[in-house]
Amino acid sequence: MPGKAERKDHPLSMRLPEADLAIIDRAARLRGRSRTDFVREAAMQAAEDVLLQTLPIRMSPEGFQSFVDVLSEPARPVSEMVEVLKRPAPWEASESNEP
Template sequence: MRSSTSSSAATSEPTTHAVNLQVREDIRDLIDRAARSQGRSRSDFMIDAARRATEEAFLDQTLVRVDRQTYEHFLAVLDQPPEGEGFERLSLVERDQRRAGPQQQI
């Protein structure tokens, strides 16, 4: 389907488009229950969920561009052995946890 709502110059509302999905009945019912629990329509609920999932997917794929000199410095830092007060404290905590053995969860 093409556009379900046309953009109007007077209202400046964005054009919307239909998206048709085939979904199992049990999943549709689950979506409907969740949407009703928030007082929202199925469409509004699904659009918001899809938008959030899309943002999450992009956030997981951060790309940082640097010049060669900066990249080489970054690699050199990664190749250095861990050091410093923070690393030493972390090492002590990990050592103590290993000595204590597995913890029982209540």
């Protein structure tokens, strides 16, 4: 008799208010996903974000010194950002075009 196959998936159960389920279901439908797939993807993304925020950044002493040197330089304007910030906001532009 062959051995019993080991289960690779593990169930996760949680209690949620109906309002939360309604939002989750609506978002899942908009993405064309099942509730399970949607919740799993959202949970995995949140978990990865937390883990990435807590990972140490490793670099050589020389690399760290180069990093510190760049941060210590005076700030320089980025011409593209300066140009964007000079433009009127969309709501300001529409007010000036009114008759």
